Amino acid sequence: MKTRRPPASPAPSSTRRRFAALTCLAAAALPPWTRLLAAQPGNPLQKVRVGMLDSLSEAPALIAYEQGYFKEEGLDVEFVSFSNTADMVAPLSARQLDVASGAPTLALFNGALRGLPFKLVADKGRNSPGHGFNALVVRKDLVDSGRVKGIGDIKGMKVATPSRHSPMELQLDVALRTAGLGLNDVGLEQLAFPSMIAALTNKAVDAALMIEPLVTVIAQRQIGTRLLGFDQTSPEFQIAGIIYGPSLTQADSDVGRKWMAAYVRGIRDYLDSLEGKGSRDVTERALSRHIAAFKNPELLKKVVYPGFDPDGYLNLQTIKDSMAWYAGLGLLKTQPRLTDLVDYRYLDYALDRLGRKGARQGVN
Known part of the structure; x- marks a missing residue:
C-alpha cells in the first residue's frame, strides 16, 4: 500500500x-x-x-x-x-x-x-473479443522450435499460475478442454507475476498464465510468446x-x-x-x-x-x-x-x- x-x-x-x-x-x-x-x-x-x-x-x-x-x-x-x-x-x-x-x-x-x-x-x-488482457504465454524457444504450436501441445508441461484455483486457472481449464485436455494434464506451479519472468528465462517453467502489461514485456524481451489470449476461449469472461x-x-x-x-x-x-x-x-x-x-x-x-x-x-x-x-x-x-x-x-x-x-x- x-x-x-x-x-x-x-x-x-x-x-x-x-x-x-x-x-x-x-x-x-x-x-x-x-x-x-x-x-x-x-x-x-x-x-x-x-x-x-x-x-x-x-x-x-x-x-x-x-x-x-x-x-x-x-x-x-x-x-x-x-x-x-x-x-x-x-x-x-x-x-x-x-x-x-x-x-x-x-x-x-x-x-x-x-x-x-x-x-x-x-x-x-x-476478455472481450480482441481484448485478451489475460493470456497464456509459452517460452519462446518452445514456440520457435515448433514444439508448441497450439494449446494441446502443452500437455505434460509446467505452467506457472499466480494462485491456485484462481480465475486464471479456470480460463486455462476451458482452453485445455478445446483440445480434449484438463488441468490434470499440466503441472501447475504457483508463482508471483514478477517471478514468472525469471522462471521462463531460466526454463524453470514452460508456460505462464499472465496479464498485461507483462505479456507484452515478455514478448519484447524475447523470453516468451503469447500462445493465446483467453478472449479466444473464454470470450467476455x-x-x-x-x-x-x-x-x-x-x-x-x-x-x-x-x-x-x-x-x-x-x-x-x-x-x-x-x-x-x-x-x-x-x-x-x-x-x-x-x-x-x-x-x-x-x-x-x-x-x-x-x-x-x-x-x-x-x-x-x-x-x-x-x-x-x-x-x-x-x-x-x-x-x-x-x-x-x-x-x-x-x-x-x-x-x-x-x-x-x-x-x-x-x-x-
Whole structure:
C-alpha cells in the first residue's frame, strides 16, 4: 500500500442525506461547468478512498479523475495502491476504503455466503473479443522450435499460475478442454507475476498464465510468446468488478451513486479512445500519470487492453460459471445468490442520468 489511509468520516445524518439527494438531482440538470461550482471552497468535496491494483483495468477510474468527472460530482477521490485484492478486505471492512476491485474468486463467493457487506457494482474489465488482457504465454524457444504450436501441445508441461484455483486457472481449464485436455494434464506451479519472468528465462517453467502489461514485456524481451489470449476461449469472461464496501452499501449512499456516474463516463471515454472515437492520449495519459509501470509511452501503445461493457454491467453468466467451476472442484459447498453478491442500484442511477447504450439489465 502506497498511501496512508486516515479513518473514514462518520455517516451523514438523515437530514444531510435528504439534502444531498436533492442537491444531486438539481445538479444533474445543470451543464458541467455549473456543477464544477460545487467543488469551490464553500462546498467542500466529499472524500472517497479507492483501492487500486496498478492494472490497465484502472484506466476508466483514472480517466474520470483526470477529466474532472469526480470533482463535478462533488467528490475528492484518493487512490490507494495495493498488491492484491485480499489486502483490501480489512481496510474496506473498517471503512478506511470505500471502493475496491476484485476478481470473481472463491474468497469473494465465500464472503457473500458469510454475509460480508461487500457488493459487486460494476464492470472492471473483461476478455472481450480482441481484448485478451489475460493470456497464456509459452517460452519462446518452445514456440520457435515448433514444439508448441497450439494449446494441446502443452500437455505434460509446467505452467506457472499466480494462485491456485484462481480465475486464471479456470480460463486455462476451458482452453485445455478445446483440445480434449484438463488441468490434470499440466503441472501447475504457483508463482508471483514478477517471478514468472525469471522462471521462463531460466526454463524453470514452460508456460505462464499472465496479464498485461507483462505479456507484452515478455514478448519484447524475447523470453516468451503469447500462445493465446483467453478472449479466444473464454470470450467476455469477467476479469474483475468494482466493489463497494460497507461505507457505501450499508446506507442509501448518495456518494456511491455520484461516484458511479463519474466512473461510467470514464468507461465510455476509455472505450472511445480505444475505438478511435476519441484521442488515445486520454487513456495513455491517465495511466502514465498514476501508475509507475506505465511511464513508458511505447509500452502503452503495444499492450492489449481489457474490454468493458459501455454501460458498466457485469457479465453475470461468467460469474455463475465461475461459481459452478468452484462447486465442481468441491471448493464451494453452496453457491451464493447473485442478489447477495451484485447490486446494480448505483449503476442504474448513473445510467438513468447518462443514458444507456444497451438494454437495462437486472440481477436474478
